[in-house]
Amino acid sequence: MSEQNRRSVRIDRSAAFHVNALGVRCDPFPLTFSLTTAGELRTIAATAAGATELSDVLAALGQAYAVVLNVGTNSFLDDDLQQWPLSRIAREQGVDAVAYDIRWAASRYWSDDLLVLPWAELDRLLAGWSSYDIEILDAPGPLSPGTADEVALAVNSQDLTTAMVPAVPGATLYYSGHDDCYVHLETTDPTAPLRVLTRLLALKAGAVLLAEDEHVGTVTVVEPPADLVTGLLARSDHWLGSVARTSPTGVTVSLAVRDRSWRLGDPVPELLPYRLTLDVPRGTWVAAESGPGC
Structure with a gap:
């Protein structure tokens, strides 16, 4: 996916990240992504979409x-x-x-x-x-x-x-x-990990924007550019994400590397060092990294 092929995704209140929650406290559902490769077959387990x-x-x-x-x-x-x-x-x-x-x-x-x-x-x-x-x-x-x-x-x-x-x-x-909510995908297409993780990041950001304004029925979010998501996939096949912060103009999705796929009941760690911030009016994403050893 080139920069020219980035999509604007329309997200409404039926979005999985918006309607699903975890436990009796109704905590926000995490973004999870896990890739397994066997020969030409790529298998992805993910939430939430x-x-x-x-x-x-x-x-x-x-x-x-x-x-x-x-x-x-x-x-x-x-x-x-x-x-x-x-x-x-x-x-x-x-x-x-x-x-x-x-x-x-x-x-x-x-x-x-x-x-x-x-x-x-x-x-x-x-x-x-x-x-x-x-x-x-x-x-x-x-x-x-x-x-x-x-x-x-x-x-x-x-x-x-x-x-x-x-x-x-x-x-x-x-x-x-x-x-x-829960995604299981098998495909022989090598672009699948990039396409799916890119979409999940946009969906997570959009769901947060919907949650902040109950009067808004839909939001449109530009997907992050391919180079940012490719960088994540080069680091790890397993990711967990949440929202680090929001501002009047943007949303930061924070991510952490995992050593295996996420399972329901797994805690969300306090430190999520990889951050992708969406500037909503500009439609731009910026990557940053923080935490011990970074």
Whole structure:
């Protein structure tokens, strides 16, 4: 991503960093990022972002079509409080997706339909509602009924502790989201770590701006430049971040290196020595470092 390709991200009050909190004290959810590489496969575990906040990132990493399945939601329920099939949700959202009934391959209790649609339609499919579980893969083109069956069987018979992409025919990307907060991403695209961490930093800063003014419905944040984020990735594959301070014109996201991926319940350390400060009016980010030995 060059400086010219930096994006302005529109963040609203449904953002994962804004609506999620930790524990009975409702502490702000930390920014977490962890990268594991095995051959060409890169696996990222991260918080906090929902599928809608990453849809354009996934589209940039994936092949031409998105494959959506195993969605759990309370946003579309019938009179018996049963979730609508994905095909019905797609029709309600005005999305012209191809649907395949995969109840025969169900191993997750909400399995019903598998949807195939161009990535450009994913935002429309997900607009205005939330999921507590969702799985998305990529595909090079529309799926035949036989290939759709193969994908459903591969996904729903796979041990979730092992990599998904190598098991799914034709896939180069797999995304699993839980509670519109927890991110699990597998991809063969080497730009994925940069794209995901860049987006998380923008989302964290934007959520803070929303929290400071309850009358603001949305904010627009410019993503940090690639060189700053590349510098972080060169230092470590594992990061944890919080907000160090805010000012009338900006937000500072503070970060610390970890030796492993973050787990729910892990404390946020007092010292977060790496700092990225966003000047909101100017749309500029500045990096700094502090703390013992720095």
